[in-house]
Amino acid sequence: MTLDGHLKVGLVSALIITSYSTESIEITAMMAIAIFIGNVFPDFSEMGIIRHRTYTHFHLYYVIGILACIYVAPIYPSDYWVLLKMLCIGSLTHIACDWPYYSGIPLFKPKRKIPLFNLPFDGYANKIIEHGVVLSGIILFLHFSIR
Numbered sequence: 001m002t003l004d005g006h007l008k009v010g011l012v013s014a015l016i017i018t019s020y021s022t023e024s025i026e027i028t029a030m031m032a033i034a035i036f037i038g039n040v041f042p043d044f045s046e047m048g049i050i051r052h053r054t055y056t057h058f059h060l061y062y063v064i065g066i067l068a069c070i071y072v073a074p075i076y077p078s079d080y081w082v083l084l085k086m087l088c089i090g091s092l093t094h095i096a097c098d099w100p101y102y103s104g105i106p107l108f109k110p111k112r113k114i115p116l117f118n119l120p121f122d123g124y125a126n127k128i129i130e131h132g133v134v135l136s137g138i139i140l141f142l143h144f145s146i147r
Contacts, residue, residue: 001094001097001098001101001126001129001130002126002130003040003043004130005097005126005129005130005133005134006039006040006043006094006097007036007039007040008130008133008134009039009093009094009097009130009133009134009137010035010036010037010038010039010040010090010093010094011036012133012134012137012138012141013035013036013039013089013090013093013137014031014032014033014035014036014090015032015137015138015141016137016140016141017031017032017035017086017089018031018032018035019141019144019145023079023082027079027082027083030079030083031082031083031086034083034084034086034087034090035086035087035089035090035093036090037087037090038086038087038088038089038090038091038092038093038094039090039091039093039094040094041056041087041090041091041094042056042057042091042094042095042098043056043094051111053098053103053104053105053106053113054106054110054111054113055110055111057094057095057098057105057106058105058106058110059092059095059105059106059107062088062089062091062092062095063088063092065084065085065087065088066085066088066089066092069081069082069084069085069088070085097129097133099115099116100115100116100117100129101115101117101126103115104116
C-alpha cells in the first residue's frame with residue numbers, strides 16, 4: 001500500500017477504535033495519535049537499516065506487544081500501556097493492508113514473505129483496495145455510531 005493509503009487507513013482506524021473508548025478525552029486523543037503513528041510505524045522504523053517488509057512487518061512482534069500490555073498493565077498501572085497497545089494495533093493494521101501487494105508479508109518467519117495476491121502498487125487494483133478499505137471503515141463507523 002502507498003503512504004497515502006496508510007495515512008487514510010490510519011485516520012479511519014483511529015476514528016473507529018477511539019469512538020468506542022471509555023478512557024478520558026485526553027487519553028482517547030493520545031490513543032488516536034498512537035493508532036495513526038502505528039499505521040506508518042513499520043515502514044518508518046526501518047530507517048534504511050532493516051530490509052523492507054521483514055522484521056518490522058512481522059505480525060507476531062506486535063501481537064506479543066499487545067499481550068504484554070494486557071498482562072503487564074494490571075501489575076504496573078499506567079496510561080502508557082494503552083498507548084503502546086494502540087501503537088501495536090495500528091502496526092497490525094498496516095501489515096494487514098500491505099499483505100495483498102508485491103512480495104507479501106512475513107507470516108511464519110521474519111525474512112520469508114508470503115504474498116496474498118501479488119498486486120502491483122500502481123494501477124487500479126491498488127486504488128480500489130485503498131479506497132475500499134477507507135470507505136468500508138467509514139461505513140462501519142457510521143453504522144455503529146448512528147443508532
